[in-house]
Amino acid sequence: MEAINGDKLRGHLETMVLSNLEQGEAHGLEILRRLEEAGCGLVRLTDGSRYPAVYRLVLAGEVKAVWESEPHGRRGPRRRIYCLTAKGQRKLAAGRAEWQQFVRVLGGILGASA
């Protein structure tokens, strides 16, 4: 099956991150791992492209970010841990409803209902 790359995902990246964080708090790399796992290896995003989406979510108050206080047996720079806020939960619910409508409408047009 063909991989889904950044261009196709761009409009949905923020909802994907929100959905990802619904599973629990995570740092940047963990978000990436979860996305790859959930996409069965077919979701292709460059590592760096996720951060601007996360920053926008933080700015909108949909995701909360805190600097890691414990290094957890790791050396080097601190990581930021992200978690979903109540506003983010609402945005995620709206994003899911929007996606369902999108699939329903386009599925009808293309004659390929999900």
Place this chain on the structure above:
Amino acid sequence: MNESSLTGLKIIVERTVRPVCASTSRKRKMREELLAHVSAVFEEESARLGDEPAALARTQQRFGQAAELTGLLQASVPRVDCIDRFAENLVGYPSRESALQWAVRLATVVGAFSFVFVGIAILIQGLRGQGSEWLTVARIPSLLAPVAMGFLVFCGTMLMHGMRQALFGPAGRSWLRAGLVAAASWIIIPLTTFGMCLALLADVQTSLWNVLPMLPYGVLVPVALVVMVYVVDSECRQEWASLQID
């Protein structure tokens, strides 16, 4: 991870972050987080490939094109950040301008603010019907305050630059130079005050008596200078700025 790999990772991050137009604090956070990310990816690739240069190349590939990521990061910078940037441009530590330009900029800003404060004070007293008080000789020091403040800030900035060069300059640490700068910073306020007193009173002895009590407290100025140099010149900042990203 060896030192050259760490530098390589920092270059990957810096290529993306340096062109972003954002406040220093925002960019510092971006750098720290992205460095944590590429370090983790590098460790992962290093364990898989067993070769650090290959792992570095793979990390770069996974991280993405710097120009594209810069654009995405730029789009994530909120509009309110321009307030921080404005403040930084006004009084912040220079990244590319000379120490002299920085000193002139700071002196102008402080002088202008002092001028506004004096203006407000005159206006308030004028509204109370006491404006004529500002025409007396006793008020001349207050009227000269913006100039004196600007001058002190200019000297302080140049001294701070001198102390920074003495402690962290490319020629290595020079205690003699640091001592000379400390001595100069110790006498700068008493000397300026002496000059102002002399101009007003035209009496050397009285001016000296006005200034002498200041000397013991002046010792605090070099201490403050060294503290400021350490704060401004955090190693991390120098390190990122000196990375060759081209």
